[in-house]
Amino acid sequence: MPTIDTKGWLFISILSALMAFTSLSTDIYLPAMPQMGRDLHGDAELTLTGFLIGFSFAQLFWGAISDKIGRKIPLLIGMILFVIGSIGCAISTSMYELLAWRVFQAFGACVGPMLSRAMIRDLYSRTEAAKMLSTLAIVMAIAPIAGPMLAGHLLLWFSWHSIFWLLVGIGTIMFFFVLVLPETHPLERRSTRSMVATYKNYWILLHNKGFMKYTLCVSCFYIAIYAFLTA
Secondary structure (H helix, E strand, O other): OOOOOOOOHHHHHHHHHHHOHHHHHHHOOHHHHHHHHHHHOOOOOHHHHHHHHHHHHHHHHHHHHHHHHOOHHHHHHHHHHHHHHHHHHHOOOOHHHHHHHHHHHHHHHOHHHHHHHHHHHHHOOHHHHHHHHHHHHHHHOOHHHHHHHHHHHHHHHOOOHHHHHHHHHHHHHHHHHHHOOOOOOOHHHOOOOOHHHHHHHHHHHHOOHHHHHHHHHHHHHHHHHHHHHHO
16 A cells, blocks of 8 residues: 655644544534524534543543554544544434534544644654644644534525435544554554553643643633634
8 A cells, every 4th residue: 555755734634634524523513502403302512522521531532542553443444433423413303412523523533633644743853743733733723613614504494314324424534534644653653562551641731730720721722712612
C-alpha cells in the first residue's frame, strides 16, 4: 500500500478531516433533534450526552493502545466502529437504542482527533507541531459551520436518518484515506509498559496542579459549548 508525503497537502487534509470528527459527529444532526425527539418519543438532547460519555472513556483506552501498537491500526479500527455505530443510529427505532449506538459511535469517532494530534507530535518538533496543529484547527473549524447547514438541506428532502447515512459514507471514505497514511510511531518508540502502568500515569497527572489547571480551563470551555449546542 503506497503512503503519502507527510509534508504534503494531502496528509494535512486527511489529518484535518480526522480532527473534525468530533465537531462533525456532534453538530451535523443538531437541526434534526426536534424531529428525532418526536419520532422516537424521547429527549434527543441525551444523544449528545451519550456521545460525549463514550468519547471521553474511549480516549483513555485508545491513547494507551496507540502507544503500544502504533497509530494506523487504531485509526482503521476506529473508522470501522464509527461506520457501524452510524449505521446503528440510522436504523434505530427507539431513543434508548439510539443512545446506545451513539456511545458506540463515539468509541470510533474519538480516534480521529486524538491520534491525528499524536501523529503530528510523532513527526514534528515542539515548535513545528504547534504550527501544524494551528493549521489543522483552522481547517477543522469548517466542520461545525458546514455540518448543520448540510443537514438542514438534507432535512428538506429526507428524514433525520439520512444524516447518519451521510456519516456512514464519510466514515467509509475516511477509512480508505487512512489506509494511505504512514505509520508515524515506529516499533523502537512504542511503549513496552503494561496497560496497568499506563493507567497509573493517568493518576499521577490528576495530582499535577499545573496540568489540572489547564485541563479544568478547557473543560469549562467545552461544558459551556456543549450546553449551548444542546439547548
